[in-house]
Amino acid sequence: xxxxxxxxxxxxxxxxxxxxxxxxxxxxxxxxxxxxxxxxxxxxxxxxxxxxxxxxxxxxxxxxxxxxxxxxxxxxxxxxxxxxxxxxxxxxxxxxxxxxxxxxxxxxxxxxxxxxxxxxxxxxxxxxxxxxxxxxxxxxxxxxxxxxxxxxxxxxxxxxxxxxxxxxxxxxx
Numbered sequence: 793x794x795x796x797x798x799x800x801x802x803x804x805x806x807x808x809x810x811x812x813x814x815x816x817x818x819x820x821x822x823x824x825x826x827x828x829x830x831x832x833x834x835x836x837x838x839x840x841x842x843x844x845x846x847x848x849x850x851x852x853x854x855x856x857x858x859x860x861x862x863x864x865x866x867x868x869x870x871x872x873x874x875x876x877x878x879x880x881x882x883x884x885x886x887x888x889x890x891x892x893x894x895x896x897x898x899x900x901x902x903x904x905x906x907x908x909x910x911x912x913x914x915x916x917x918x919x920x921x922x923x924x925x926x927x928x929x930x931x932x933x934x935x936x937x938x939x940x941x942x943x944x945x946x947x948x949x950x951x952x953x954x955x956x957x958x959x960x961x962x963x964x965x
Contacts, residue, residue, distance in 0.1 A: 804959040812840065829935040852905065855904070859901025860897070
């Protein structure tokens with residue numbers, strides 16, 4: 793929902809199976825869907841909408857690599873230059889002793905980095921106000937929205953009636 797002052801017409805569905813059938817019907821009718829909302833992830837919806845696979849796992853790998861390097865280089869500098877002490881007869885630079893801390897920092901950097909990336913990519917975070925088409929979408933309703941400038945109101949209403957929408961409403965975002 794990047795554009796402001798956009799008029800949308802949306803239909804509410806009671807069941808995710810009805811939603812999936814409606815999205816398939818919209819694709820068959822070549823109707824351009826503005827957005828689909830559901831209270832939980834619906835299996836099989838992303839391919840129907842043509843959404844790409846998330847690249848969050850790539851970001852997690854990169855953040856984990858940064859964590860590994862940070863831990864390994866930090867301990868190397870600390871134990872060889874900053875405070876070189878001999879513990880239990882081990883040499884200053886003892887890689888097996890570095891493994892637990894390296895593992896922990898890898899996981900920590902990957903987890904925090906992926907959470908921050910997720911919030912940034914999805915426009916979430918403190919102070920962000922999200923506009924809901926209908927409050928029930930966050931609870932038990934499913935929604936398909938059409939942009940009124942792309943799909944006419946009459947065509948959208950006919951589509952919603954033919955696909956079993958329980959309610960048809962419009963709203964300016």
